[in-house]
Structure formats: C-alpha cells, structure tokens
Amino acid sequence: MRRWIFALFAIVAALTLTAAGAPAARKLRVVATIPDLKALTEAVGGDLVDVDTLSRGTVNAHEMEVRPSMMLKLRKADALVENGLELDMWVDVAVQGANNANVVRGAPGVIDISRGISVLEVPSVRVDRSMGDVHPLGNPHYSLDPGLAPIITQNIVDGLSRVAPEHRTTFEHNRQVFLGQLDQHMAEWTKIMEPVKGSKVVVYHPQWIYFLARFGLLEAGWVEDRPGIPPSPQHLVRLVRKMKDEGVKALIYAPWNDQKLATRVAEEAGAKTVLLAQMVGGVKGADSYISAIDYNVKTLAKALRP
Template identity: 45%
Template sequence: MRPFGRPLLCALAILALVATATAPPGAPAQSRLRVLATLPDLWAISRAIVGDLGEVQVATRPGQNPHDLEIRPSQIVLVKRAEILVRNGLDEDSWIDPVIESSGNPRLLRGAPGVVEAVRGLSILKVRTGLIDRSLGDVHPSGNPHFTLDPGTLPVVTANIVAGLGRLRPDLAERLEANRRAFLDEVAVAGRRWSDALAPYRGASLVSYHDSWPYFYRAFGLEELGVIEDRPGVPPSPQHLVTLIRQMREQRTKVVLVESWYPTDTAAAVARAAGARVLVLPQSPGAVKGTDTYIAHLDFLVSALAKALGD
C-alpha cells in the first residue's frame, strides 16, 4: 500500500483536533464547561457554582422583560454553542424552546441530559387551578416563576444545577459541589444582614405592579396586599384600582413596587391616591451597575425597600 502523503497526514491531524475540540461531554479530552442560563437570576447563581471551571452566559439582557422578548440571531448562536442549559422550569422562559429548535442543538431540548430545570423539588406559589383562558391575561399556569427572590430556595436550586452539570461532567462534580457550598455559606451570612434590615417592617403590606414578589415577601415576612396588574398583560379595570386604593388606605400601605421594565404611570396614580410612594426595583441581577451577583442584587433590593419603608 502506498504510504500517506504529507497533505493527507495534515488533513487527518486537523480532523483529529476538530474531533477533540467538539467531543461530547464525558469524552477523554475535557474542555471547560459551556453553560447557558435563560435568565439573569439563573446566570448569577450558575456563575457562582461554575466559577473558573467554565463559561456561563445568559440568553437575555439584564433588565429585559422576559415576558416581552424578541428572538435575536445572537441568542441562536449562544444556544448552538452551549452544552448545558439552566432554565427556570416553569413558563418564564418558554420562549427559549423555538430558539433551541432553530439552533439545531439537540442537547438543549426539553428532557435532554444537558438541560437543568431549576424549579425541580420546590414548593411553588400561586399554581393556577380551574379553567385558564386568554381572559385571564398572560398567566403562569404552573405557578409563580420568581422563586429565586427567596434565598431559602437556593439550596434546592443550586443542588439541581450541580446535579445537572455533574451528570455531564462527573470529573467536576466534587469541585462544583464545593463551589455550591461556599456560595450557600456566603448567602447565609448575607441573609442575616437582609433579615436584620427588614426586621422592623415584618408584617408590612405591599402592593406591586406585576406579580413578581411573592417569594421575596415570604422570605422577609412581608404581606402582599394586592397587584395592580391583576391580569398579566391586561390593563387593570377602574373597579379593581378603586378597590385596591381603598384597601391600601385601610392597611396604610406605604410602598408600591414597580419592576424597572414597566411604565410607572398607573402605579404612580394609585400610590398618590392611597398616600403611598412608588419604588422602582430591578427584578433581575445586573440591571443596575454593580449588581451582577446574586448577593449584590439582593443587597440592592433589601436596602432600597428598607429605606422606602422607613421614610
């Protein structure tokens, strides 16, 4: 048989390098983790776990309303490159499904080994029962998806992430778990600071524009009096607003929370009529400069709310 020529040997060498670079998780030559989170809160949490073991990117911009997204080519590129997807697991990020289909990356399809659903094992608030139709607005039938705003959910959420990452990269399982424990220790320390800051206001009633905060309320002993947008995505009726204003006056509600991506006109009118004030808060890490970690984000939320309640 004729020996291989130099061009063919070079071509084979290049193919071998490409095969190694694109080897699936678990192959002998291991690369850094390539993780994609659907939402900024999961991005911040995943970064704390992955640390220097890989790269964590996010499919949405911090401060962007996840209920009103336009699919961009850059999102398809991110999905195509990722080997692991960390998703909320409820309806908050269902927009990612058509992006995954367009990307042609089967590793991130629902039910695939490369998909982590952060919600697994959590007790979910406000699960809808009965008939659900468009008259109710853009409701979340599976329950309220904003569970990471309660630090008490993080042991379960982070365990889900570590389990998912370790499933594909068992060689990193111990280091990922060590990062997880270090992160939870930091959150526990910060949690005492947050609880102390809001302790004087335990039992205080609050109103929000969108139903984003029930887990946050639960975490810090606050009471939800009502939601201005009682049907998500549908303008509130005058009757609903009149009733809510009356309740706010009776309960002496001082603060109306508005997520930073919503207009404040209606909330400001309600607050004025009830003798309260509007507090605009970012719902996700990174929306305000210096808050791209989970702890920094909660620091900002707690500090701003404590100040508003104390004024």
C-alpha cells in the first residue's frame, strides 16, 4: 500500500512539474516566408523562438507554389514574418488554408518587415501583375542590404513583442548583439568594396539595387526586360551594346536565373558572370545572414578587380 502511494505521489509530482514547466519552456513558433527573414528572426528571438521558413534560398521567391506543407507550418504558428511589397504575397493563399487566427492579416502576430524601408526602383508609371511585372510597388529585395538590418530587426522586435511582451528586453538585447557583430563586418565589407566603388554591373533579375547602392556600385541594366519578364532579342542586343560601350565587367545572376542566357550575354559583352547568394542558402557556405553577405561582397569585389 505504502509503495503504491509513493508511486502515485511521484506521478502527480512529475505531472505538476511538467504542467508548471511547459509554458515557460515552450518556444514561440514563428514562420518566415523567406530564409533571410528566418535568419534575422533567429538573431532577434534567440532561444525564445523556433523559426521555420516557407521557401529556400535558391528559388524564385516571387513564384512559390503553395503546398499543404506550408499550411501545416502556418497552422501551428504564433507569428508570421513576411517581406511585403508583394514579394511573398503567395503566403496569403497558404494562410487561408492554415485556419489559424494568429497569422491572418491584421493579427498582432503578422509582422511585415518592410515598414520604414525607403523603397527603390518604384515604377514611375502604374504597373500591375496583369502586365507581368513582379515589382509593382518597387524593388522588394531590400534584405540583401546589410545596412537595412537595423530597420528590419527593429520591426521583428516590435512584432515578436506584440506576441510575447514579456520578452521585449531580451529581443532588444539580442538585436543589439547581432547589430554589433554586423557593424564589425560592415567596416570590413566597406573596405573590400572601396577599390571597386563606382564600377558598373548588369544584373539578371533586378534584385541587387539595395546591395549595390550600399557599396557605391552602379546598376547599368537588367537582363530581364522588366522585373519578372523574360528578355526579348532586341532588348538583349541593346544590353550587350550598352555593356560594351560602358565597360561593364560583371553580370550578376542568382541560382534560379537562366545560367545559359546569363553566360551568353556576358560572353558577347566581354564580361564575367557572377553567381551571388540572393538569400541565405543561395550558394554553398552562405548559411547565415552574415556569411551570405560576406560571400556576395568578396565574390563581387574579386570579379570587379582589374
């Protein structure tokens, strides 16, 4: 009898511990639409968050096919971090299938990190998706500029704090630590880019303007006719001529672009192709936010050096 009572006590004690310990131990479940935002949310959230992403760094983030696996991830999420500016608007379809009030547009857990970003390449005429243009609100690829990380991470701190106000101080502390690390790299990156400042480059898809502007490089043209629209032969002829006239030495492309076409254009113009990490995970070794930017800076500077 006594042994039985002891056993019962042990079970009750174990259950009580679990019940008391569980809420504190449970991490916030966050879903980010793209890998850069996963990386930056992890930097801010640290041990308090468990972050998953809906796309990989090698694919075209504009054109994601919505899958049931996305809905499953969103179903259990406490918060959703999105890029905005229509880059990841496909997430709305996934949210519809997720049946989770936490991630429905307007909910406190939906964090749009484009707030406060000065958007570049905003079209001067009205465009929309029916014309095939995938940047109708301007260029949405701002996460490639490490100089914008303070704004992005501030939006993440604010968003996560809406969901878990008790952790705001920790989020803010984590952000400061991360920005401190980034600052050190920024000084090094600026130094590496200094000798090639003012160089002109051509890009395949217009997704590099924030990165190029940060380091004083100039964008001389795009392989695509307009954002997301495959080039016409006439456009390519004009582009090659421009590259020759202006002495463009490098054509930047991403893993999801047509590598054959990039190579052909570069060869005709007497330039090199440069494959860069369009996002975390975009190329081998670019597995963190800082290492992706580091790869891009060093690879491009090397290609442009005389």
